[in-house]
Amino acid sequence: MSIDSEFSRFALEYDSYNTIQNKVASHLLSNISSSPQTILDLGCGSGAVARSIEWNYSHLIAVDFAEKMLELHPDLPSIERICADFNSSRLYEYLRGIGVEHIISASALQWSPDLPHTLSLIRSLKAPCSFAIFTSNTFKALHSYADLPPLLKSSSELKLLIAKEFQAEYETIGYTLEFSDTQQLFRYIKNSGVSGNRNLLTYTQTKELIRTYPLKYLEFEVLFVHTK
């Protein structure tokens, strides 16, 4: 199954599992001091960014490649929802014609299969950007316990890639989410979209991990980026 249809498959449950993403979107937005009128949201999902914008804007372009996520996104006259891959050159041809004033992407760019390419496409829009990107320290204890390689890039790898395209300011924040039991913890991983819904373990391995995993919390680490 492709990743876009995986995100669509989990879309209905996503909104009750996106605690961390909501905090991330709200922190990202709190550090945008201008009030841009034409805003692009890449990997918009069900609209955490749209819901965190506190100023009046004229046009929000919300892009996501998972149709079912877009269906959950606020639908207002000022919002244009586009079902597209944020790595598609055609999308950026269209966006260049619009004149985007600020580009936002919360909790989505870590899933780009080719981040350098995505960043160069984004830079072609010549607008300030605010990104929140999950790093390899997300689920660190779990990955180390299960002897799994990190799925994501480290904060320093991300900074090196970003610095090739942008001058930026960075902030790294860690979050912890507590659960009442291990079942809940694993249900969260499955339904939140934080893992990109990729199954690295077989069914039997997962069952064994749920049975033996000693911790009742998950750690997340997010790199916040504001370009100049």
Ligand SMILES: C[S@@+](CC[C@H](N)C(=O)[O-])C[C@H]1O[C@@H](n2cnc3c(N)ncnc32)[C@H](O)[C@@H]1O
């Ligand atoms: C974890 S969710 C975050 C959604 C939202 N930005 C938020 O803050 O809650 C990641 C979103 O990125 C979207 N996504 C991942 N890769 C994408 C791509 N290549 N093009 C467009 N959307 C993508 C997924 O469909 C999903 O809705």
